[in-house]
Amino acid sequence: MSKSFLEVDGLSKVYPDGQGNEFTVFEDIRFSLEKGEFVCIIGHSGCGKSTILNVLAGLDEASSGNLVMSGKEVIGPSLDRGVVFQNYSLLPWKTTLNNIVFAVRARWPSWSKEKVREHSERYLKMVGLDHALDRKPSQLSGGMRQRVSIARAFATQPELLLLDEPFGALDALTRGVIQDELVKIWEETRQTVFMITHDVDEAILLSDRIFLMSNGPNARIAESVKVDVPHPRSRATIFQNPAYHKTRDYLVDFLVNRSGAALPEDDGSPKFVEPAKGMAKPAPTPTEESAAKAVNA
Numbered sequence: 001m002s003k004s005f006l007e008v009d010g011l012s013k014v015y016p017d018g019q020g021n022e023f024t025v026f027e028d029i030r031f032s033l034e035k036g037e038f039v040c041i042i043g044h045s046g047c048g049k050s051t052i053l054n055v056l057a058g059l060d061e062a063s064s065g066n067l068v069m070s071g072k073e074v075i076g077p078s079l080d081r082g083v084v085f086q087n088y089s090l091l092p093w094k095t096t097l098n099n100i101v102f103a104v105r106a107r108w109p110s111w112s113k114e115k116v117r118e119h120s121e122r123y124l125k126m127v128g129l130d131h132a133l134d135r136k137p138s139q140l141s142g143g144m145r146q147r148v149s150i151a152r153a154f155a156t157q158p159e160l161l162l163l164d165e166p167f168g169a170l171d172a173l174t175r176g177v178i179q180d181e182l183v184k185i186w187e188e189t190r191q192t193v194f195m196i197t198h199d200v201d202e203a204i205l206l207s208d209r210i211f212l213m214s215n216g217p218n219a220r221i222a223e224s225v226k227v228d229v230p231h232p233r234s235r236a237t238i239f240q241n242p243a244y245h246k247t248r249d250y251l252v253d254f255l256v257n258r259s260g261a262a263l264p265e266d267d268g269s270p271k272f273v274e275p276a277k278g279m280a281k282p283a284p285t286p287t288e289e290s291a292a293k294a295v296n297a
């Protein structure tokens with residue numbers, strides 16, 4: 001059987017609850033990613049999204065389970081996995097360009113100075129920052145800093161890019177502009193991305209698939225939702241596609257009505273659903289009996 005690029009098998013995270021008992025944040029998390037896929041994960045606060053991302057990054061350890069990328073077990077952090085957090089972590093004493101150069105040089109130590117510079121500039125151009133190469137982070141807006149962080153992460157071409165709510169701290173207008181830039185840079189590079197977001201529209205704009213997590217404790221990745229909207233996508237036109245609305249309705253219904261009790265398949269893998277082909281799980285129509293119970297409750 002052919003293996004996927006990334007295989008996550010039976011991951012769980014358990015903390016002591018401070019009263020001598022254990023608290024299971026999530027359990028039996030199973031999923032796979034294919035090379036070049038963009039997958040977002042959505043779930044209510046506290047279900048364990050950041051913990052899963054940190055485990056993928058090698059910055060945290062799972063209590064149990066396996067993680068295999070390109071046939072090799074993932075242990076500890078590596079340049080093969082790049083991370084962008086909500087709060088940009090640029091080196092304040094270096095210019096925009098040199099923040100990228102620093103990372104590119106670490107990734108390819110044998111490259112010439114010219115090649116490193118040309119490569120770094122190309123990625124800054126992709127996020128519209130070629131006019132700000134010589135500015136220090138303190139001379140950039142929050143949105144510009146986050147664009148540098150994204151350019152830096154893509155420029156080092158990690159096998160897997162992990163984005164933890166990268167736009168969470170930005171205002172809605174800036175967020176929209178950078179979402180379009182992220183679409184553009186991903187269209188050009190087609191890197192494999194795993195991203196956390198709380199924004200349903202952002203997830204649909206960016207993803208090939210969206211993982212839906214049930215609420216914690218004992219959270220699971222219950223569903224894998226296909227986003228059947230052709231690439232290239234743009235914020236300005238995506239809402240014209242009927243698949244966008246069907247997918248959106250499906251996600252909102254999950255988050256509002258179903259995330260408390262949603263379960264994956266019996267083998268632990270997420271249920272695969274394609275909302276564009278019709279609501280895979282319509283809300284149950286109330287029967288006379290259930291309606292009477294609801295009225296009398």
Ligand SMILES: Nc1ncnc2c1ncn2[C@@H]1O[C@H](COP(=O)(O)OP(=O)(O)OP(=O)(O)O)[C@@H](O)[C@H]1O
Nearest residue numbers: 015016025043044045046047048049050051052216
């Ligand atoms: N060091 C720790 N000790 C005990 N519990 C922890 C620790 N770190 C995280 N947790 C708990 O693990 C759970 C998952 O946290 P995590 O940050 O992964 O959730 P999340 O889904 O990313 O949340 P949010 O959407 O709010 O960012 C939370 O209930 C949190 O309180």
